[in-house]
Amino acid sequence: MARVALVTGGTRGIGKAVCIALLEEGYSVVATYGGNDERAKAFTEETGIPSHKWDVSDFAACVAGVKQVEAEVGPIDILVNNAGITRDGTLQKMEHAMWQEVIDTNLGSCFNMCRATIDGMRARKFGRVVNVGSINGQGGQYGQVNYAAAKSGIHGFTKALAQEGARSNITVNAIAPGYIDTDMVAAVPDNVLEKIVAGIPVGRLGKASEIARGVVFLVADDAGFLTGGQHMY
Ligand code: CAA
Numbered sequence: 097m098a099r100v101a102l103v104t105g106g107t108r109g110i111g112k113a114v115c116i117a118l119l120e121e122g123y124s125v126v127a128t129y130g131g132n133d134e135r136a137k138a139f140t141e142e143t144g145i146p147s148h149k150w151d152v153s154d155f156a157a158c159v160a161g162v163k164q165v166e167a168e169v170g171p172i173d174i175l176v177n178n179a180g181i182t183r184d185g186t187l188q189k190m191e192h193a194m195w196q197e198v199i200d201t202n203l204g205s206c207f208n209m210c211r212a213t214i215d216g217m218r219a220r221k222f223g224r225v226v227n228v229g230s231i232n233g234q235g236g237q238y239g240q241v242n243y244a245a246a247k248s249g250i251h252g253f254t255k256a257l258a259q260e261g262a263r264s265n266i267t268v269n270a271i272a273p274g275y276i277d278t279d280m281v282a283a284v285p286d287n288v289l290e291k292i293v294a295g296i297p298v299g300r301l302g303k304a305s306e307i308a309r310g311v312v313f314l315v316a317d318d319a320g321f322l323t324g325g326q327h328m329y
Contacts, residue, residue: 098124101315102165102172104152104209105129105179107139109278110228113304114176114311115145121312123174126165128152130179130201152179152205153197155212162212171220172213174315177206177250178228182280184239195242202246206253214266223266224315227254228307231274231328247272251326258324267323269314274329277301302329 101118105111106127119125127147129136136147148165150157166172180202183194206227217223232240233247251270258268275281275292281301284292293301307329313319314327 097170098122099173099317100124100126100165100170101174101176102126102128102162102209102213103176103178104205106145106176107136107147108132109280110273110276110304110307111176111178112139112143113308114178115139116143117305117308117312118174118315119143119145123315124169126169126172128161128179152177152208153200155204155208158205158208158212162209166216171216173217173220173222174224174226175209175213176226176228176311176315177209179205180228180230180243180246180280182240182243182283184243184284186239187241190242198242199246199249202243203249203253206250210257214261217261217266218264221265223261223264224319225254225257225261225266225268226311226314227268227270229254229270229272229326231272234272234326234328254326255324262323265320267314267320269323269325269327271307271310271314272326272328273302273307275301276304276307278304 101123103111103115106115107129115125115127125145140147150161227250229250230247232244236244254270
């Protein structure tokens with residue numbers, strides 16, 4: 097039977113490309129999403145991949161959601177923690193809620209989803225976790241103390257959990273995408289984005305499918321020795 101892969105924030109952007117790539121590899125794929133019902137419906141109609149709505153920053157919702165998915169399609173062997181938001185602004189303009197929402201959604205979700213799936217992975221002695229960090233978690237970004245802190249936290253989380261999972265054949269890796277052609281990046285003001293693109297060595301935004309390729313590589317059954325990595329794209 098095909099392994100089950102769950103991708104958070106899987107109905108748009110990088111998550112959508114990851115879902116499609118995993119489906120093409122023969123996995124049984126499930127996506128979660130946080131709010132955009134219309135796009136989730138279109139995604140499921142287009143791909144045939146089921147989409148479940150819950151707030152990944154809410155621990156109880158994650159536990160309940162995982163339970164439901166596992167009852168419907170089977171145990172989750174592959175988890176891609178991709179869901180993420182931005183609430184950009186310089187620190188002096190940043191409301192506490194903008195900090196908290198980003199920390200809870202981007203970093204808290206990694207704890208919530210891993211905690212909800214780790215017992216099963218440990219019991220079955222197999223797991224593949226990919227956490228989506230960001231280039232801005234490595235280098236920081238003007239107007240993103242919240243996002244950079246959350247994404248940087250993901251890298252530490254990944255390295256620690258990789259050590260805990262190793263003996264159970266659970267690998268935990270992070271991918272740190274650069275600026276990818278998604279709704280999130282399209283929301284960056286044009287004049288700012290132009291400068292960012294000018295500084296990208298290949299001279300263009302990345303494609304979501306280019307990130308998905310890395311995820312497919314990391315979750316493979318024969319990638320069991322590759323863990324605790326931070327893979328920059
Ligand atoms: N470096 C240095 N100075 C900068 C700067 C930068 N990168 N960006 C803006 N500034 C300066 C401006 O030039 C301006 O200076 P002056 O007052 O001297 O003209 C000052 O900061 C204020 O700029 P704004 O008027 O733009 O300030 P604002 O408060 O309205 O907006 C901002 C600030 C929200 C940070 C806005 O510039 C912005 O949205 N920047 C984009 C941030 C970004 O890159 N986000 C990434 C989102 S995509 C993502 O996160 C995906 C991923 O993982 C890569």
